[in-house]
Amino acid sequence: GAVVSQHPSWVICKSGTSVKIECRSLDFQATTMFWYRQFPKQSLMLMATSNEGSKATYEQGVEKDKFLINHASLTLSTLTVTSAHPEDSSFYICSATGLAGGRSYEQYFGPGTRLTVT
């Protein structure tokens, strides 16, 4: 159990366009979802935390107007990279956690989305 999917798995877009990445919890209700970014040969960096039905909380240095996060349901969160530029090229990974019997699930990760901006 506790499967998280992401779509698309990879995307190439032109500079200035916007890209939407979806993150879904397939077999549990995700009360909280997290978005990470990973540049080549670096570790994962947390970008933002979103609770279902609430505004996302962004980490310091992450532009909330550029990285729009929507967590409208207990199984879906989306990350939209607006006006993408080559420096936004990265591996974007979501994770999700939820509740079962009053106890928190662990944080389970999606397979990641490779974004390349040309």
Added chain:
Amino acid sequence: DAKTTQPPSMDCAEGRAANLPCNHSTISGNEYVYWYRQIHSQGPQYIIHGLKNNETNEMASLIITEDRKSSTLILPHATLRDTAVYYCIVRVLGYGGSQGNLIFGKGTKLSVKP
């Protein structure tokens, strides 16, 4: 910043046990030790976690020292598919949906060789 220190890389022969160390000398009493791994170009995979007792599951064993300042992840019979970056993370685990964020350090790159 990550609260853990791990060696940047390790090699292990296929079929042998892989022992990955982690130092977390500033761990608090309510912080758990978590291990994740990331195979190249994939999302991290949960392995195991513990508070103070040793833990074992189908993937690995976790040995935590009595003072909780360090731990060791043991893969009993490493295979080539275990080649990955292994992350040791300390975090608070709360009930009712509140959880401490996962702060990833640089991890240990484990290379399992035939």
